[in-house]
Amino acid sequence: MQTERFNKLLTNPVLLNHETVNDLKLLVEEHPSFQVAWLLYLKNLKQIKSPDFNVVLKKVAVLITDRKLLYKFLNTNFHKQHHNLELESSVLPSYKLDGKIETLQGDSLIDKFLSAKPGAIRQNSDDNKSLSTPQIKEVEENSTTENEGIVTETLATIYFQQKNYEKALETYKKLSLKYPEKSVYFATRIEEIEKIKNI
Numbered sequence: 001m002q003t004e005r006f007n008k009l010l011t012n013p014v015l016l017n018h019e020t021v022n023d024l025k026l027l028v029e030e031h032p033s034f035q036v037a038w039l040l041y042l043k044n045l046k047q048i049k050s051p052d053f054n055v056v057l058k059k060v061a062v063l064i065t066d067r068k069l070l071y072k073f074l075n076t077n078f079h080k081q082h083h084n085l086e087l088e089s090s091v092l093p094s095y096k097l098d099g100k101i102e103t104l105q106g107d108s109l110i111d112k113f114l115s116a117k118p119g120a121i122r123q124n125s126d127d128n129k130s131l132s133t134p135q136i137k138e139v140e141e142n143s144t145t146e147n148e149g150i151v152t153e154t155l156a157t158i159y160f161q162q163k164n165y166e167k168a169l170e171t172y173k174k175l176s177l178k179y180p181e182k183s184v185y186f187a188t189r190i191e192e193i194e195k196i197k198n199i
Contacts, residue, residue: 009040016044035064039073046074151175156189165197 006027009015024041031037038060045053064070151174159168169190176186 010036013040013043013047016047018048020044021048021050038063039070043074151178160193165193169193
């Protein structure tokens with residue numbers, strides 16, 4: 001289907017008939033992600049009262065991102081209107097059917113980002129000046145030290161899996177004191193670790 005003919009059918013869906021349905025079907029088979037072609041093909045099926053309409057509607061309802069637009073487009077009476085139906089730019093971007101891609105103009109956040117042509121992300125030198133060298137060293141040291149107040153079964157299991165048996169034993173002992181109702185379980189785990197450690 002030629003671009004001019006497609007655009008003419010899109011702007012004036014009254015021209016859709018039994019002849020155009022085959023061309024639109026070929027177009028959507030050739031370009032299955034072309035949402036506007038699916039809309040027009042579905043509108044064509046509805047206008048000619050095709051029995052395939054419901055089957056294609058189910059397929060198109062999944063493909064189209066805005067079902068309200070789909071409903072509006074299918075149920076608009078073009079015979080009474082003198083102006084063209086304006087589809088949203090998110091669903092009706094400019095396309096070329098002859099294989100060439102046109103650049104899309106839009107208001108989307110992605111378009112704005114791409115038009116800004118950003119460079120590499122750099123750290124501001126002022127950020128480093130806000131902390132002095134001793135403060136930076138203190139932050140580094142605090143990030144690598146362990147908090148003795150935090151003891152969990154998961155932490156003990158991680159120590160065990162890392163074969164850090166001393167820390168695993170220490171953690172299980174703290175857990176047995178913290179949770180006396182599970183002390184039998186923790187005692188069993190401590191014995192297992194001591195056996196492995198002595199081997």
